[in-house]
Amino acid sequence: MSRYRRATVPGALYFFTVVTFRRRPVLTDERVWAALRTAIATVRHSHPFLIDAWVLLPD
Structure with missing residues (x-):
């Protein structure tokens, strides 16, 4: 599992x-x-956040 730094x-x-x-x-x-x-x-339910935009590339 990745460990992201969270600001x-x-x-x-x-x-x-x-x-x-x-x-x-x-x-x-x-x-x-x-x-x-x-x-x-599911995550947004317990930790509200917005996604303004995203790009999902095939690779």
Whole structure:
């Protein structure tokens, strides 16, 4: 599991990049997209945040 540094600046904007293990194209599967959306919604329920924009690339 990655260990991200977390800043606690109210209203701050963050940009980060995450890649899949060995850059496998698992993010091209619609079931994976659905699981990602569900995970984000679950986390957002207990830790509210906004995503202004995101780009999901196949690799």
